[in-house]
Amino acid sequence: MTQPKVLISDKMDPTAAAIFRDRGIHVDEITGKTPDELKAIIGDYDGLAIRSSTKVTKEILDAAANLKVVGRAGIGVDNVDIPSATARGVVVMNTPFGNSITTAEHAIALMFALARQLPEADASTQAGKWEKNRFMGVEVTGKTLGLIGAGNIGSIVASRALGLRMKVVAYDPFLTPERAIELGIEKVELDELLRRADFITLHTPLTDQTRNILSRENLAKAKPGVRIVNCARGGLIDESALKDGLESGHIGGAALDVFETEPAKDSPLFGTPNFISTPHLGASTNEAQVNVAIQVAEQMSDYLLLGGVTNAINMPSLSAEEAPRLKPYMALAEKLGSLVGQLSHGNIAGLSIETEGAAAELNMKPITGAVLAGFMRVHSDTVNMVNAPFLAKERGLDVREVRHDREGDYHTLLRVTAETKTGPRTVAGTLFGNSAPRLVELFGIKVEADLVGDMLYVVNEDAPGFIGRLGTALGEAGINIGTFHLGRVEAGGEAVLLLSVDEPVNSDVIAKVEALPGVKLVRALKF
Helix, strand or coil: CCCCEEEECCCCCCHHHHHHHHCCCEEEECCCCCHHHHHHHHHHCCEEEECCCCCECHHHHHHCCCCCEEEECCCCCCCECHHHHHHCCCEEECCCCCCHHHHHHHHHHHHHHHHHCHHHHHHHHHCCCCCCCCCCCCCCCCCEEEEECCCHHHHHHHHHHHHCCCEEEEECCCCCHHHHHHHCCEECCHHHHHHHCCEEEECCCCCCCCCCCECHHHHHHCCCCEEEEECCCCCCECHHHHHHHHHHCCEEEEEECCCCCCCCCCCCCCCCCCEEECCCCCCCCHHHHHHHHHHHHHHHHHHHHHCCECCECCCCCECCCHHHHHHHHHHHHHHHHHHHHHHHCCCEEEEEEEEEEHHHHCCHHHHHHHHHHHHHCCCCCCCCCCCHHHHHHHCCCEEEEEEECCCCCCCEEEEEEEEECCEEEEEEEEEECCCEEEEEEECCEEEEECCCCEEEEEEEECCCCHHHHHHHHHHHCCCCEEEEEEEECCCCCEEEEEEEECCCCCHHHHHHHHCCCCEEEEEEEEC
């Protein structure tokens, strides 16, 4: 296998480069490049490791002919064009856990800074004023903390707050009642959180649903004197409304580590009373930088070398341990999808992907992605497991996944059914020796065949002498037959032939075979 190449384009802990090299991956550390300079070199690389400085735009991706994976050392992927990466079949990974504790601790630190007015008190004291009576703080003990987002970082903040003897309420549409009980917090709706919280911290990604979640209207609903901390993403708070709330006194204080526009060098919030700001320091500890560097290098290495997918934004996870076991199934899935795609003529409205036996115990998402990749490759030579589900959805293809507990004729079986205008058409395959993909059913006809290289698919009337006539026609055309697979429903009925041939079959040969007596359909296939 050719040695994969990775580019580290942002400053990153040297541990990342060391891991790539130890795993046998060529790595270049070239930072500070302009977009045009990056475009000029990115075509040579299989992987791109970034932090927040590099902007992975559509233009960069278009120039990245060999790129397979982008790894973000950190949580936010706002600087990566996810739709364009997906369309090009590039996996985008982040490291959501490497800086979780660091970010949570920063939120707690800012909460304390607000509660005791620490920055103002420090500035006043160092100016020689000694204004002891000016800085009257509040205790956090017994106060109510409102979490907007109770995922990984939010749950860590909750545990720290509970240790400080705070009460914790959380608004998170994905938080289950069981998980809330496990965390020791109360799940509430946003309006109730705003009404009850003495402190609010935000721990949610920036999406269309969360943008300006603390809008002017919602800030007006907040408890008078509330103190707000945001170490998540800029854009979650209406900054103009926040400034007005601070100036009016309705909001008792605010601490932002993130801003709608960064770097924030001239924010209107600067100089506002009871406002604290830090320059996106949530992940800025030595421990966090080492952790995310290690994680992004290990994740990218697992993908490039083993096919393992961890913390991907645009593809189901597939552990490095799962990948070897799933590899033959994915090869089978891709071949079955390709067979359906090559014989469908574009009239398929939906695909049903079924597993039974040993296959039913596996992670189905990669198998489905492989089926769709094989199927869609008829329409695009750049399709792969990453962008195939995206392309299928874009084209309105209905995809269903079905697992069967039943025992069948084979210890493991994968079945793909295409919904066509003339009814369902099914192909099925198994693994011989748990490794070799084999077709065992073709449109209702039992057949055993390897799907390899150039092949010829023939539907004909089952009659004496046909195989001889077919062999003669191919021989006269100089086509050598490698393997020959025959199946039929019943004697004298319809039969199918799958032949592997040593070279592609051109249209002239197809026409000669179609002219043979009893032939109903002929298609050249390639796997």
